Amino acid sequence: MNTPHVVIIGAGFGGLNVALQLRDAPVEITLIDKQNYHLFQPLLYQVAIAGLLPSQIAYPLRTIFRKQMNISFQLGEVTGINLEACYVSMNGSVIAYDYLVIAVGAETNFFGMDSIEQDGFQVKDIQNAISTRNHLLRMFEQASREANAVKRRAMLTFVVVGGGPTGVETAGALAELINHVMVKDFPNLNLREARVILVEANGHLITPYPHELRHATFHLLRREQVEILLNTKLANFNGQTVTLGDGRQIATYTLIWTAGIKAAPMLDSLGVERAGAGRVRVAPTLQLSHQLSHHPEVFVLGDAAYLVNGNGQPLPMLSTVAIQQGKVTAQNIQRIIDGKKPEPFHYKDPGLLATIGRNAAVARLWGVSFSGFIAWVIWVFLHIYRLIGFRNRILVFVNWAWDYIFYENQIRLITKE
Numbered sequence: 113m114n115t116p117h118v119v120i121i122g123a124g125f126g127g128l129n130v131a132l133q134l135r136d137a138p139v140e141i142t143l144i145d146k147q148n149y150h151l152f153q154p155l156l157y158q159v160a161i162a163g164l165l166p167s168q169i170a171y172p173l174r175t176i177f178r179k180q181m182n183i184s185f186q187l188g189e190v191t192g193i194n195l196e197a198c199y200v201s202m203n204g205s206v207i208a209y210d211y212l213v214i215a216v217g218a219e220t221n222f223f224g225m226d227s228i229e230q231d232g233f234q235v236k237d238i239q240n241a242i243s244t245r246n247h248l249l250r251m252f253e254q255a256s257r258e259a260n261a262v263k264r265r266a267m268l269t270f271v272v273v274g275g276g277p278t279g280v281e282t283a284g285a286l287a288e289l290i291n292h293v294m295v296k297d298f299p300n301l302n303l304r305e306a307r308v309i310l311v312e313a314n315g316h317l318i319t320p321y322p323h324e325l326r327h328a329t330f331h332l333l334r335r336e337q338v339e340i341l342l343n344t345k346l347a348n349f350n351g352q353t354v355t356l357g358d359g360r361q362i363a364t365y366t367l368i369w370t371a372g373i374k375a376a377p378m379l380d381s382l383g384v385e386r387a388g389a390g391r392v393r394v395a396p397t398l399q400l401s402h403q404l405s406h407h408p409e410v411f412v413l414g415d416a417a418y419l420v421n422g423n424g425q426p427l428p429m430l431s432t433v434a435i436q437q438g439k440v441t442a443q444n445i446q447r448i449i450d451g452k453k454p455e456p457f458h459y460k461d462p463g464l465l466a467t468i469g470r471n472a473a474v475a476r477l478w479g480v481s482f483s484g485f486i487a488w489v490i491w492v493f494l495h496i497y498r499l500i501g502f503r504n505r506i507l508v509f510v511n512w513a514w515d516y517i518f519y520e521n522q523i524r525l526i527t528k529e
């Protein structure tokens with residue numbers, strides 16, 4: 113018998129875990145990604161606020177799989193999938209599969225607001241995190257030589273849109289950068305003029321979190337002097353002015369958009385049923401196997417997949433979901449090869465965590481809510497533990513320890529893009 117060929121598209125949290133879990137399985141794996149590294153997206157905002165280097169949160173895929181004998185890596189972007197003939201198209205060639213795993217993740221959703229896509233900043237991949245960092249640092253440089261007070265204040269006004277965990281973390285970290293680091297680097301600049309404004313359309317920050325943690329987040333951010341605008345929609349940004357839904361205007365050159373994501377565009381080529389945020393509807397076994405599309409050899413997972421949880425809500429777009437689904441997908445492929453039935457996926461919620469700054473985080477773990485220093489220590493250690501590569505863990509730990517002791521952000525470099 114031929115060895116089954118498993119093609120995995122995407123080496124993010126989902127795809128990576130499928131590949132690792134199949135290391136001893138009797139299969140040949142081809143792992144395809146348009147990047148040659150696995151990226152730890154939860155720490156991307158640290159790159160954007162000059163806290164970490166990209167290489168500290170990204171790890172080369174060929175290094176991860178050096179010792180795994182049943183895998184080959186292909187760098188490239190999959191542009192099409194033929195579900196009937198069982199092949200994927202990439203770089204002008206095709207790759208046939210027996211089993212296909214689609215783990216292509218998500219991209220930023222601007223909800224059709226082209227002006228924000230064009231003039232705003234985002235924190236979704238390394239390139240845009242570096243662009244954000246360069247822009248933020250340039251604003252301080254320009255403000256330091258700007259005599260016109262109105263223009264200078266606009267340069268020192270930073271608007272973050274989206275009060276979810278990424279928006280909260282970005283706003284908190286940016287306020288700390290200004291209050292503890294830039295204040296030392298720019299002694300002649302009056303940084304009391306600087307503003308960090310967090311805009312959220314809902315009446316709460318971090319909506320999925322319990323009430324006490326939303327409340328704690330609000331107060332921790334206020335302590336860092338972040339201005340919080342709840343029940344406020346963004347209407348427009350033209351690169352110089354933010355216009356809010358109620359007509360108010362804020363002069364600023366910086367808008368960081370963290371208010372939405374949607375499944376990766378590559379999924380459009382599938383022609384299958386899609387649900388909220390463009391995610392592909394899957395069976396509980398994560399197979400593309402329901403009334404409308406019957407392809408049990410195809411698995412979709414992570415941010416790309418839509419599956420309803422036991423509580424009737426769609427599973428959130430979180431790394432913890434993608435990691436657990438990656439492991440179950442690998443087990444199900446192995447079960448099918450062994451002639452057994454695949455098993456349904458059940459999400460085990462490990463809890464919620466978000467950091468607001470030094471000594472300040474909120475966490476819901478083991479059914480208990482924490483906020484402040486204890487939550488921050490848990491956040492630091494969990495994020496270091498979850499980074500791939502011993503070297504990265506040590507570097508990030510040393511970086512954060514240094515920042516902690518000396519109130520410094522070490523990567524304050526404006527680089528060429």
Ligand SMILES: Cc1cc2nc3c(=O)[nH]c(=O)nc-3n(C[C@H](O)[C@H](O)[C@H](O)COP(=O)(O)OP(=O)(O)OC[C@H]3O[C@@H](n4cnc5c(N)ncnc54)[C@H](O)[C@@H]3O)c2cc1C
Pocket residue numbers: 121122123124125126127144145146147149150151153154155156157188189190191215216217218235236277278376378413414415416429430431432433434465
């Ligand atoms: C700024 C930020 C902060 C976050 N914070 C948290 C957090 O604190 N906790 C948490 O649990 N989650 C967090 N998340 C969400 C988490 O990162 C995602 O849920 C998770 O990455 C989803 O995993 P995935 O495998 O589905 O996709 P991803 O990890 O996004 O991986 C998708 C992979 O597919 C590749 N790919 C896409 N299209 C193609 C193509 N056509 N051809 C080839 N390769 C392709 C991409 O290059 C990528 O490597 C955060 C996300 C962001 C952006």
